[in-house]
Amino acid sequence: MRALAGHPAARGLDDDCAVLEIGGETLVLTHDMMVEGIHFLAGQDPADVAWKLVATNISDLAAKGAKPIGVLLGYQLGEESGRFVEGLKEALAHYGAALLGGDTVGGSGPQALGLTAIGRATHVPVPSRCGARPGDRVWLTGAVGGAMTGLEALRSGAGESAAYRRPQARLAEGIALAPQVSAMMDVSDGLLLDAARMARASGVCLSLDTGAVPLACPESRRAEALRWGDDYELLFTMPAGIVPAAPAKCIGEVLEAPAAQILVDGKLPNSHDNLGFEHYG
């Protein structure tokens, strides 16, 4: 939504999810799009594409500690709708979400897919990326770099590609962590880029110890893994001294200044450094 962020209609859209109070309940809604050639490879198994479309949206719910209710699908016809539906069904069953409805359209260009996921908050206030406070510790569930090597394996036809093809949303972890965190978001576009977004949203500095970040790829590729997207781990902050309710690694701390920035091993990144995957530009 940042491409629209300068416009009045789009104010307050710097977060991935909408939070709605309805009849005493708190709903979380998110919408993600995927486009062939950008978010998935042309010719990729449609079942994997469907899985990823679901997992990326469920990951947004996970970061809010929300339990999925269901999804609405925007489906542009592609090859092998049957395979797509198989993957969709598997992913929805895996995350306990129902297919509530949607729309099917034609089209001759690269396939575009959209999914809206609706969930019920398990904890209020619902975690956001705005709540990181100086003195907090910065944590990460799981490891990064797996989607990067998974994509390479898929392209080359050799090696393990599941981390790219079938990402796992940290749903149980997000629900367990929601009552503890001061801020939480999923890492979809690269750890450094998403950490910078959390820093900006919270008006603090996230000082990261990159050597502490667990890797799902060779050590020699650490710098790339920190900037690669699609790993869907949860990045969160909590006051020092709290033990997270889900497995996670402490990878830094929150400082007061310089605000709205990250420090990478104590240094401000050069403004021309690539921090992650920008979907548009």
Add this chain to the structure above:
Amino acid sequence: MRALAGHPAARGLDDDCAVLEIGGETLVLTHDMMVEGIHFLAGQDPADVAWKLVATNISDLAAKGAKPIGVLLGYQLGEESGRFVEGLKEALAHYGAALLGGDTVGGSGPQALGLTAIGRATHVPVPSRCGARPGDRVWLTGAVGGAMTGLEALRSGAGESAAYRRPQARLAEGIALAPQVSAMMDVSDGLLLDAARMARASGVCLSLDTGAVPLACPESRRAEALRWGDDYELLFTMPAGIVPAAPAKCIGEVLEAPAAQILVDGKLPNSHDNLGFEHYG
């Protein structure tokens, strides 16, 4: 969703909207996609495209008698995002909906857009297309054919194109009619095609008097106007003797047999007849 309808994951998706009971309230959710070259012209004013994207989704809510809460936008970057946001803002203000969130993606092919609209039901049970009963009368708000001549005007550069560019969702009408109707849906793909869908969903026959259908185009084009989409009027059924709470014209009656079909001026359409606009297939 019918392209996916043979698959178990997609059962029950023959309706345009999802209805969710949340904390004592009833929510209605809908998702529509629009693709450049199919649902709008390449080079069309993005503000009009945004308006139409909102109006088509609000029209689905209108058919459910639901009052809009907000929308989530799936926005693939195109030319003139600023104009798009202007039209989006106008349409959202017009229908009283908030922009809750969404996703922005890149892409080089025809632009694909998705919108999820969320509304609050004003009447339960929420009207569906399944409730038409033998003896009911068939009604239509407004006229058809305006979008057809509007598209022609837009293409030729001469004449009035607003009905195509800026369709009006029958929101107030849908809310007024919801407590009265036995079935209701919006006419997005052509009156005959959508009537056939209502007949099939309800397991009845809709016998239509096409001469009674109000036209927003010359009489000579009646046959086309009955099959043209994009007019977004409401098609509904009510027991005989009830006066609709919104302006509408009686255009037929519901018969028991032959079920799941329409009769056009007393005759079954030939199975090869085109009844309307199929988005896919």
